[in-house]
Amino acid sequence: MSLLNRSYSVLPGFRLGFGISLAWLGLIVLLPLAMMIVATSRMGWPAFLGTVLDERVLASLRLSFVAAAIAAAINAVFGLLLAWVLVRYRLFGKRFIDAMVDLPFALPTSVAGIALTTLYAPNGLVGQYLAPLGIKVAYTPLGIVVALTFIGLPFVVRTVQPVLQELERELEEAASCLGANRWQTVRRVIFPTVLPALITGTTLAFARATGEYGSVIFIAGNIPLVSEIAPLIIVSKLDQYDQNGATAVAVVMLLISFALLLLINSLQWWSARRNGAQR
Amino acid sequence: MSIEIQNIRKQFGDFVALDDVNLTVNDGELLALLGPSGCGKTTLLRIIAGLERPDGGQVLFGGEDATHRHVAERKVGFVFQHYALFRHMTVFDNVAFGLTVKPRRTRPSPEAIRERVMELLRLVQLEWLADAYPPQLSGGQRQRIALARSLAVEPRVLLLDEPFGALDARVRKDLRRWLRELHDEIHLTSVFVTHDQEEALEVSDRVVVMDHGHIEQVGRPDEIYENPASPFVTQFLGDVNLFHGRVERGLFRVGDFAHPLAGHDDSDQALAYVRPHDLDVSMSAAQALAQGRIEHIHAVGPVVRLELRQDDGSVIDVALSKERYRELGLTPGDTAFVRPKKLSVFNGDASDYVI
Numbered sequence: 001m002s003l004l005n006r007s008y009s010v011l012p013g014f015r016l017g018f019g020i021s022l023a024w025l026g027l028i029v030l031l032p033l034a035m036m037i038v039a040t041s042r043m044g045w046p047a048f049l050g051t052v053l054d055e056r057v058l059a060s061l062r063l064s065f066v067a068a069a070i071a072a073a074i075n076a077v078f079g080l081l082l083a084w085v086l087v088r089y090r091l092f093g094k095r096f097i098d099a100m101v102d103l104p105f106a107l108p109t110s111v112a113g114i115a116l117t118t119l120y121a122p123n124g125l126v127g128q129y130l131a132p133l134g135i136k137v138a139y140t141p142l143g144i145v146v147a148l149t150f151i152g153l154p155f156v157v158r159t160v161q162p163v164l165q166e167l168e169r170e171l172e173e174a175a176s177c178l179g180a181n182r183w184q185t186v187r188r189v190i191f192p193t194v195l196p197a198l199i200t201g202t203t204l205a206f207a208r209a210t211g212e213y214g215s216v217i218f219i220a221g222n223i224p225l226v227s228e229i230a231p232l233i234i235v236s237k238l239d240q241y242d243q244n245g246a247t248a249v250a251v252v253m254l255l256i257s258f259a260l261l262l263l264i265n266s267l268q269w270w271s272a273r274r275n276g277a278q279r
Numbered sequence: 280m281s282i283e284i285q286n287i288r289k290q291f292g293d294f295v296a297l298d299d300v301n302l303t304v305n306d307g308e309l310l311a312l313l314g315p316s317g318c319g320k321t322t323l324l325r326i327i328a329g330l331e332r333p334d335g336g337q338v339l340f341g342g343e344d345a346t347h348r349h350v351a352e353r354k355v356g357f358v359f360q361h362y363a364l365f366r367h368m369t370v371f372d373n374v375a376f377g378l379t380v381k382p383r384r385t386r387p388s389p390e391a392i393r394e395r396v397m398e399l400l401r402l403v404q405l406e407w408l409a410d411a412y413p414p415q416l417s418g419g420q421r422q423r424i425a426l427a428r429s430l431a432v433e434p435r436v437l438l439l440d441e442p443f444g445a446l447d448a449r450v451r452k453d454l455r456r457w458l459r460e461l462h463d464e465i466h467l468t469s470v471f472v473t474h475d476q477e478e479a480l481e482v483s484d485r486v487v488v489m490d491h492g493h494i495e496q497v498g499r500p501d502e503i504y505e506n507p508a509s510p511f512v513t514q515f516l517g518d519v520n521l522f523h524g525r526v527e528r529g530l531f532r533v534g535d536f537a538h539p540l541a542g543h544d545d546s547d548q549a550l551a552y553v554r555p556h557d558l559d560v561s562m563s564a565a566q567a568l569a570q571g572r573i574e575h576i577h578a579v580g581p582v583v584r585l586e587l588r589q590d591d592g593s594v595i596d597v598a599l600s601k602e603r604y605r606e607l608g609l610t611p612g613d614t615a616f617v618r619p620k621k622l623s624v625f626n627g628d629a630s631d632y633v634i
Contacts, residue, residue: 170363173330174425176350177357178377179432188380192367 033254040251043244051248056224057233061249064230065256067141068209071148076202079156080194086157087164101157104150109214116147117219139221144229147215152205159201163194196271203264210257280341280435280468281306282327287336289322289492296322297333298492304436306341307466309459311483313473315515319492320472321440327470328438329353340435356429356467360441362421364413370424371409374399377432399427402461419450423457430465439471443478455482476516480504488512510625513552520558520595522551522568522622531624536567538619546626555598557621560585560607567616571595573609585609587617 040048051057085091086098104112120127120137127137137143167190175185213231220227230253237246282304289297296319304310312320325331327338329350337346345353365373372379374396378387387395400406403423413421422442429437442458443451459482462469473479479486480500488495488503488511496508507513524533526549531540533551543549551568561567571587574594578584583604585597595617599607609615 168361168363170359170361171365173350174357174359174363174365174428175376175380176330177328177355177429178380179351179354180376180380181351184380188376189365192365 036247036250036254039244039247043248047244048248051245052252056228057230057249059225060228060230060233061252061256063141063144063228064210064253065260067144067148067229068206068212070145071152071209072202072206074145074149075152075156075205076198079153079201079205080160080198082153083157083160083164087161101154103154104152105154109151109212110218112150113147113215113218116143116150116215120146120219138219139223139227141220141227143219143221144216144227147219148209148212151212151215152209155204155208156198156201159197159204160194163197167193196268199264199268199271203261203268206264207257207261210253282436282468282470283337283339283342284323284327285337285339287323287326287338288334289319289326289331290334295492297326300336300492300494302487302494302497304468304470305485307468308484309462309469309471309482311471311473311479311486312489313476313479313486313515314489314495316474317491318489320474320487320489323489324438324440324470324472327436328355328357330357354432354435356426356432356434356437358422358425358429358437358439358442360444362413362418362425362445364421364425364428366413368412369409370400370405370411370413370416371396373413373424374428374431376428395431399431402430403427417450418446419454422446422454426458426461430467434467437467437469439469441472441474443475444473451478458482480516488515490515507552507623510550510552510627513623513625517554518596519552519554522553523548524551524568525549526624526626531568531622533568536564536569536616538566538568538622540622540624543624548627550625550627551619552623552625553619553621555584555596556582558595558597558617558619559603560587560597560599560609561616561618562607564616565618567618568622569595570614570616573611573613573615576609576611578604587615 043051082101086094086101091097117124117138119125120130120143122128122131122136122138124138130137135142137146171189171193172185175189180188211231213229213235216229217232220229220232222228222232230249234246234249234253237243237249284300284302284304287297287300288295300319300323302323312323314320322331326333329345329348333346337344339345340353365376368376375392378392378395381387386392397406397409400409403426405420405423405427408416408420408424413424416424422445426439426442439458443454446454455478458471471483480503483500485498486500486503487497490511496503496512498506503512504516507516513519522531522533524531526532526540526543526546528545529540529543530537531543531549531551532538538551553568564570569587569589571589571594573585574588575586576583577586578601581601583599583601585599587595587597589595597617607615
């Protein structure tokens, strides 16, 4: 039984192509991750559990994943909306808005963090109006969500946009002719078509947000147990020359992320199957 | 339900898609809108459906003004050229869509929906595909499902936009015969758009020939084919030979040749159109229209096709029956005369229309 159970193809170089991609993946992705696990395994279970089950670490992990999930959910909604507007409407300055969507990609994250902090600090441009209402954004978990939303937006827009662009107008017209109102058309025809891309985009936004560091540390205030994210814990452990502790937290993050991505991917396979993508 | 179209105008920017179009579609008939691309036929169909808003004029359904009715309220079945099936739904759900989006008060029970959908799938002979997804179907199957879907809501009229345009020739032929039979069975007022004259002439009860946003001619397929109203219609309906000449005291004259022509006023510039199968080859100049040297003989099949080159270099196409061809005993290089059995004469100096 062959592991590379391939069908005949006219394109040459399967073995070579497969070999190179596997080697590359191993070198760039798997090797560093493996080193991390090796480093962690050296510390032994008691020390590992001691580090990981520390109250501060657990709080930071929870904060990181929950904030990333909230930010991804917000991006799913508004990213979809933005993509829709960019694809469907002719409006003044559309190209400009379109270019602006990529800004969070291009901007150094620390710049974004500083900018957001200045805006949302209690004496900032936006923060000064929110403060009297009792809403504190900067130096709270809310601020972290704001930063992560900012970082994740392009992922959703850029994955959903091409799918919306290719969505045939005729589908909507067909639905209308069959008596569907606008809401039914969106819910039953457009949304299911866009869903796989939306899941992909949201996943990317979520993945990016869990690992985000630069933009968050400025706006978070980094108060232990309240607004301290897991990547910061790792950095601070490294600062204290606690390399094993840092890798231990990192391994836990890695495992959780991997499990979540696997879950989302299966969700996507399922959704793609329902879309009749199977042959 | 009859459809009346009154003074419909539609413009896209500077382009006039429809210019004051009037048309009545009788109850229960199958009408073809025929014309080259850009003639406005699809726009007209979309205006009837309510997918496009006219700049002026009215659309009446059964005498009742529907111009400002929303698509969803018009109760029209619309079949798109590229099927527009919902890919993420099974065939069953596609067909059931129109029933399941009805408001709760008027929505049939799930059992009733199931029954109706299966009945429609039987009508299009595809009930075994109920659980398949559209990407798994062939083009012909998809179009039949699209048709079943549009019929589910019991539309008052059925509108088809180039329904066979995306299919290959064989499937197309089967499907149009099938559509004809289906129409004879359900007698739903239907309008379909096509640029294929053969399709229009074969399937429909009446044909509307359109060009540049105007209706050129309306009539039964045989009427239109036998008595085309304009040079455009003549050319659009099939291969045709054009002779430039003049009409003089009951004779159509081309150069030295003269052909008797009844019921046409004298004219200095006239055009005679003759279809290849309406031309006969003769060895005498009597009643002929032209003379040429036989350049090519294509004798495969029941019809023999000849190409005659005239002195001025232009080519005349002639289609003869095999018997007639044997009788004449023609060989390439022979010089022969062509005599029309039937010709359509129009005044004017209009040079060849470009279609």
